[in-house]
Amino acid sequence: MNCCDHNECCGHSNDRIGAEIGMLHNLLRRQMACMTEKTANAANVTGMQAMIVHHLIIHEKQGDIFQKDLENAFQMRRSTATGILQLMEQHGIIRREPVEHDGRLKRLVLTEQARAMDEYITERMQQMEQLLRQGITEDELKGWFAVCEKIRSNLEQYQCNMCREGQK
Template sequence: MKLERMIGARIKSLSNLLKRQVDQSMSEIGIEPLTGMQGRIVGYLGHHQDQDVFQRDIEEEFQIRRSTATGILQLLEKKGLLERRPVARDGRLKKLVLTPKALAIHQCIEERIIQSENDLYSCLTPEELEQFFVITDKLRHHLEKK
C-alpha cells in the first residue's frame, strides 16, 4: 500500500497542516506556539472559564496520567499561562485558572480555527462536505469499537 493512499497518514498530514497554520498565525503576533496537548488544555480551560476545573478534570478529559498532567500544568504555569488558586470550600483543592496571557492565546487560536474551518468549507461542495462527515463518522465509530 502506498503511503499517499493510507487513510491514517492522510489524516495525520491534514492535522499537521492545520496545526502549522495555527502556529504560524500565533508566531506572527508574537505568541510562542503551544504543543498539541498544551493547546488542548488551554482550549478546554478557556471553554470552561465559568466552572471550577481541577487537575483531576484534566486527567479525565484527556485520559492522561496524573504525572503527565502535573508536568504539563507545571509547564503552563512556568510559561505564565496558568495559575492554581485555592478553593474556599477545601484548602487542599486548587482550581486551574488561565492568565490574561493565556486567554489572549486562546482567543487567537479560536479565531484561527474559525478562519481555517471557513477556508476548508469553502473548497468543498455541500455534497462533498456531507460525504466527508459521513465517512469520518464511519471511521471513528469503527475505531471506537476496537
C-alpha cells in the first residue's frame, strides 16, 4: 500500500492551502462560538445562526430575502440551509412568510427576539474582525483578499466542471 507522506506529492503538510484553510476555519468557528456564547445560551443560537440574523438585518432594507439568497451568501448547500432555518424557526428567531406574487416562495422574516440580539451579535462580529486584522497591513489584506478570490474562482470553476461531468 502506497501511503502519501505529503513531502513528495504536495509539499510539507504545513504548505498545503486546503489544510491551512481548514485549520483557520476550525479556529474561527471555535472563536466565534466562544464570543457568541452568551447569545447562544440566552437565545439558543449557534454562531452560524447569529451570522444569518446579522445578514438578514443588514440586507432586509434591500427587499425580501429568501433561503436561496442565504445559500448564495454563505456558500452552503440547500439541505444545510434548510436545517439551519428550520431550527431558527423552531426557536422563534425567524418566520417564513409567503410572498404575494408566488405562494411557493417564502421570505425570511426576523422576529423581535432576533432583533433584540442583533446589537450584541454586531459587537461580537466587530470584535472578531478587529482580532483577525490585528497586526496585518492594508497591503497584506489586499493580497489576502486577492488570493481568496482566486481560490474561490478555482473552486467554483472546478465544481462547475464536476457538475457537467456528472450530467453526461
